Amino acid sequence: MTTTESEQSRTTGRTGRGQSGSRKDPGRRERIARAAITVVAERGIEKLTHRAVAAAAGVPLGSTTYHFATLDDLLAVALRQAAQDNVAELREYAGEMNAAGDLASVLTDLVLRYLGPERRRTVVEHELYVAALHRPALRAASTEWDAALRDLFTSYTDEVSGKMLAAVFCGLLWQGIVREPLPDRNEIETIFRRALGSHAVH
Amino acid sequence: MTTTESEQSRTTGRTGRGQSGSRKDPGRRERIARAAITVVAERGIEKLTHRAVAAAAGVPLGSTTYHFATLDDLLAVALRQAAQDNVAELREYAGEMNAAGDLASVLTDLVLRYLGPERRRTVVEHELYVAALHRPALRAASTEWDAALRDLFTSYTDEVSGKMLAAVFCGLLWQGIVREPLPDRNEIETIFRRALGSHAVH
């Protein structure tokens, strides 16, 4: 049976107009896109549906299909936005890498930051990456993130070391994102020191 | 409208009994699981459906639901199997790491192997990893893969270097799996050499 009576109203919890009051709500599109990011972060890409996004954004179902013709559009825009936010955050944080002289320590902070407070962002980024494996439209966003990471690391050391550190960074994130207890700070820092050529334990 | 007339027969392309002839087909379960891996490798986890697997395995729809009560069961078994195959392949390949004295070169071969001939396996592994982010049932398989990788690398160097190399390895795979042209062999080898402390370019 098809969902006859007002199932959408139940979904969004509101029957009337949008809470922003006035018609013509600018930024609605972006709000929907951000809601999509939230859905992906919390439930994964396979749960990204028009209805789930609508509920998360607090807008009616029709609104999501109005602003984004197809689901793939919505996914592409949302994940590209997530990637850009991510890079922006990275660049901002980069300033502190200058201040603190100890590169290994700063990189460790960065890893722990991405695995802890910024975990949501990291999860979305990984979902994006894998989704891109089967959706050419998302490839660009993925490679952009890679490039930004490599550029950042390269600018603080040299070409080869930058690439190497980017790989270590990616690997540590990749391994750490599934582990239940956050990895030990000391362990990560030790790994970075070894990668940087210093064989001192601490 | 529900799919009235024999849509399953069209899907599998066969109306009668299984092509193996005799009833009681041992290994059927495993064949279905492998078909599931194929589906994930070629179309991604979100396209993993009972019907897609049935078509890929050449068995009727009922067979998939008979051997695997729920889709999550199928997913869990299939991906765990993929992970185990992966680790087995890794261990087998490990023998050659002894023969060839040059660690960086062997690691480079391994990366290129996983990105080239074994790309399917690598893709599935990454899908598994991300899927595990939102499915606790898959966590074990993911962490097992990590552990196997670290153990392998550790056994050829030392504790810290092993972890570091595992991270580099993961990172390079991660970055290389989306790039359209396979990364340059020389570039990868150079990165490994830098990570291993040798600053010689070649």
Next chain:
DNA sequence: CCTTTTCATGTACATATGTACACAAAACCT
């Protein structure tokens, strides 16, 4: 004020999909 255009929403519907289940066919037991 009236018309037209743009923006937004609620609803309907076809389809894909997970899953239950009645039935059948072989294997097994005695």
Next chain:
DNA sequence: AGGTTTTGTGTACATATGTACATGAAAAGG
């Protein structure tokens, strides 16, 4: 052989979901 159990299939159905579209409400233009 006759009955019982295991194994395997085809089919039906409820639900979730993408998407189209008729309708309405506000803005814009005159």
